[in-house]
Amino acid sequence: xxxxxxxxxxxxxxxxxxxxxxxxxxxxxxxxxxxxxxxxxxxxxxxxxxxxxxxxxxxxxxxxxxxxxxxxxxxxxxxxxxxxxxxxxxxxxxxxxxxxxxxxxxxxxxxx
Amino acid sequence: xxxxxxxxxxxxxxxxxxxxxxxxxxxxxxxxxxxxxxxxxxxxxxxxxxxxxxxxxxxxxxxxxxxxxxxxxxxxxxxxxxxxxxxxxxxxxxxxxxxxxxxxxxxxxxxxx
Numbered sequence: 001x002x003x004x005x006x007x008x009x010x011x012x013x014x015x016x017x018x019x020x021x022x023x024x025x026x027x028x029x030x031x032x033x034x035x036x037x038x039x040x041x042x043x044x045x046x047x048x049x050x051x052x053x054x055x056x057x058x059x060x061x062x063x064x065x066x067x068x069x070x071x072x073x074x075x076x077x078x079x080x081x082x083x084x085x086x087x088x089x090x091x092x093x094x095x096x097x098x099x100x101x102x103x104x105x106x107x108x109x110x111x112x
Numbered sequence: 113x114x115x116x117x118x119x120x121x122x123x124x125x126x127x128x129x130x131x132x133x134x135x136x137x138x139x140x141x142x143x144x145x146x147x148x149x150x151x152x153x154x155x156x157x158x159x160x161x162x163x164x165x166x167x168x169x170x171x172x173x174x175x176x177x178x179x180x181x182x183x184x185x186x187x188x189x190x191x192x193x194x195x196x197x198x199x200x201x202x203x204x205x206x207x208x209x210x211x212x213x214x215x216x217x218x219x220x221x222x223x224x225x
Contacts, residue, residue, distance in 0.1 A: 045213070056212065103153040103155070105153050107117070
């Protein structure tokens with residue numbers, strides 16, 4: 001099973017809303033990632049969790065807040081987002097930090 | 113540092129071959145290849161580690177020249193299902209035992225009947 005599950009698939013939110021994106025994997029992977037992807041661009045790394053600890057924060061604005069409750073779950077809490085934050089948010093996992101990334105289907109976020 | 117991919121786009125007829133190149137100015141630990149179809153998530157194709165190995169996946173194979181810091185993806189006898197955007201990702205050592213995967217800008221491959 002190489003599945004990474006993300007919910008919701010689509011999300012529309014206002015600039016004052018608080019919402020969360022969820023990601024789950026059951027492959028026993030110890031590294032999990034959040035990526036942001038704009039149209040016709042490559043995925044951009046936002047956060048990396050390795051063994052449930054945040055190891056890289058790529059200078060992402062504080063309106064994005066990651067959380068890793070356990071080795072199978074990854075959340076991304078959103079608060080006071082801007083319209084330019086509209087994008088596809090991808091979760092991925094890998095066996096370790098140098099192994100293949102397995103991506104979820106993504107959450108398409110629109111900020112109004 | 114973002115790897116450089118070429119070409120940016122390519123159009124093939126079914127059955128034709130294509131090569132996509134990926135290069136970096138930094139020493140690489142590994143190179144990843146992913147394919148993303150429109151509206152879908154990237155899908156892992158293969159990973160090549162230091163050592164100049166070549167790997168294969170059905171009619172898709174890749175090579176990694178560690179000295180030149182280059183990788184090439186070879187698609188032979190292309191099928192309609194090969195259409196999509198191909199991304200290379202390069203693993204660079206970022207210090208303290210950490211590696212960071214950075215994606216190139218992608219190569220859009222279109223296979224037509």
